[in-house]
Amino acid sequence: MTAPVCILGGTFDPIHFGHLRLAQELADVAGADRVLFIPAGVPPHRATPHAAAAQRLEMVRLAVAGNPRFAVDDRELTRGGPSYTVDTLTALRDELGAARPLCLLLGSDAFAALPTWHRWQALFDLAHIMVAHRPGARHAKWDECMPPALRAECRQRLCGGPAELRAVPAGRILAHAIAALDISATAIRDGVRGGASPRYLLPDSVLDYIQANSVYAGG
Numbered sequence: 593m594t595a596p597v598c599i600l601g602g603t604f605d606p607i608h609f610g611h612l613r614l615a616q617e618l619a620d621v622a623g624a625d626r627v628l629f630i631p632a633g634v635p636p637h638r639a640t641p642h643a644a645a646a647q648r649l650e651m652v653r654l655a656v657a658g659n660p661r662f663a664v665d666d667r668e669l670t671r672g673g674p675s676y677t678v679d680t681l682t683a684l685r686d687e688l689g690a691a692r693p694l695c696l697l698l699g700s701d702a703f704a705a706l707p708t709w710h711r712w713q714a715l716f717d718l719a720h721i722m723v724a725h726r727p728g729a730r731h732a733k734w735d736e737c738m739p740p741a742l743r744a745e746c747r748q749r750l751c752g753g754p755a756e757l758r759a760v761p762a763g764r765i766l767a768h769a770i771a772a773l774d775i776s777a778t779a780i781r782d783g784v785r786g787g788a789s790p791r792y793l794l795p796d797s798v799l800d801y802i803q804a805n806s807v808y809a810g811g
Contacts, residue, residue: 595625596693608794610775632675681718694719
């Protein structure tokens, strides 16, 4: 069986330990040999990021430095237009081949909103989806909060363990409870503007960059 490649996208405005821990835990579960962090250029479902694209890219590079399994992919920042995940996965599938398992990493809130994404059902033809949830929250989230169309996909695609992610290249859903790190990029930005230190919420290298470049100073 081939080791999967995991993909974690986001605005990373800024990247913090919640992102990094999610990537580490789910990559361990999947048996992945690589995790690609892909900063969004023009996020379709979020407001315009506060930090410039070059700043967000540099913060991600600083955050993943030292972890040989983590890498940064800037394709959504250079591609132009809305940063649709289906386009990114299509490009990765073309590059990595039809047989390599790909795992898209999502938090449970993002997963619940999946039917609002551009061509969301096509994602299952391109990758598996691994959903990180808080311990004990899985059934409440999936049974009560999911749109019917997504619930139907889960019923046919939910797999029993990570071995299934390595056996086929795409199409499965795996939910996994991870350490609950309640860290918010919004709270970090607000704290920086208000003079509070976000130390221990994100890597020191990222905090030093934010402070040296006044990334979130002002409005």
